[in-house]
Amino acid sequence: MRPSLEVTTVSQRFGRRVAVDRVSFSAGPGVMGLLGPNGAGKSSLLSILATHVTPAEGSVMALGRTAFENGRPGSGLDAVRRDLGYLPQRFEVMGWSSVKRNVEVAAWSQGVPSGEVASAADRALDAVQLTDRARSRARSLSGGMRQRLGIACALAHDPKVVLLDEPTAALDPVQRQGLRDSLALIGQSRVVLISTHIVEDLAHIAERVLVMNEGALIFDGAVNELALHGSPGEVSPLEAGYRAILADGSIAA
Ligand SMILES: Nc1ncnc2c1ncn2[C@@H]1O[C@H](COP(=O)(O)OP(=O)(O)OP(=O)(O)O)[C@@H](O)[C@H]1O
Incomplete structure (x- = not known):
């Protein structure tokens, strides 16, 4: 649709x-x-x-x-x-976890089956051009990258x-x-x-x-x-x- x-x-x-x-x-x-x-x-x-x-x-x-x-x-x-994917004005990231882990958790909490969360996270990180930082700790990101991580989390379950x-x-x-x-x-x-x-x-x-x-x-x-x-x-x-x-x-x- x-x-x-x-x-x-x-x-x-x-x-x-x-x-x-x-x-x-x-x-x-x-x-x-x-x-x-x-x-x-x-x-x-x-x-x-x-x-x-x-x-x-x-x-x-x-x-x-x-x-x-x-x-x-x-x-x-x-x-x-x-x-629906929603990024509120203020959001938290799991600073000690990797960027990819953050998106995987978001995907899982939005109902993506566990066998698919890794590929869902890869897709979402690609959409916000953050693939090269997937293994970095979230706390090491710049402000702009952190915002992109937030968007990747909102996109993790491929909302329309x-x-x-x-x-x-x-x-x-x-x-x-x-x-x-x-x-x-x-x-x-x-x-x-x-x-x-x-x-x-x-x-x-x-x-x-x-x-x-x-x-x-x-x-x-x-x-x-x-x-x-x-x-x-x-x-x-x-x-x-x-x-x-x-x-x-x-x-x-
Ligand atoms: N939880 C709340 N309790 C009481 N009033 C509220 C609450 N949330 C928002 N308001 C009031 O509702 C109106 C709209 O606020 P809202 O936060 O939606 O505006 P906004 O356009 O998003 O503003 P900003 O750009 O500052 O974030 C404001 O007058 C605000 O004071």
Whole structure:
């Protein structure tokens, strides 16, 4: 089945605070960016899509199966979970274990049969271009390599929907470029949703971008389209477009 994700009027609240406000979009294979300032609701939305949290209202379907329906767990929740890869904003690695062992454990914990975990780990490490560090201890990796290890762990069971929460935060430009290349490859056959507040990261890897502000989706369109919203100035067209959309707060493509 063609990888797909369908989100319909999903909301989440913390007490009286609306963290996610009736967000709807659908996606097929490819890399999609989720942009927004601090507190916009990106992580809250991703944790719902990752099925860690049940939304207060709304429905989520992935690969034709229902994860949530009208704010309740759906009949396909377990099946959706098996086909999801999620890298949260903060994650732990087993520092004294090898890079490959970390990915094998992730594969095993996601239900990959023990006889297949080694080859699953090899595949995932290859996808993030970390094969040459497979035998290194995880604690010896640089920040960018550690992020790639986290992504390899999320990919270990070959999920068709991949959710990455700020995978490029705190990386230097060279590490960021390496990670962008890996993500572009991964997105060829999967739905990949990447949250970030670094606008330029999306310019090279994402075809489409969603912008959230104060819980609501205020833009859903092509990266090039976002760039058209800004006026020429000191920042890049994409950054200018993003700022204009945030300032207006109501434009939807
Ligand atoms: N566990 C929680 N309890 C109460 N409020 C929360 C909780 N988690 C998030 N919030 C609130 O929900 C809103 C959205 O937060 P969220 O972390 O989803 O935003 P974000 O866009 O991911 O931000 P950042 O870029 O800083 O990670 C914020 O107002 C935040 O304070």
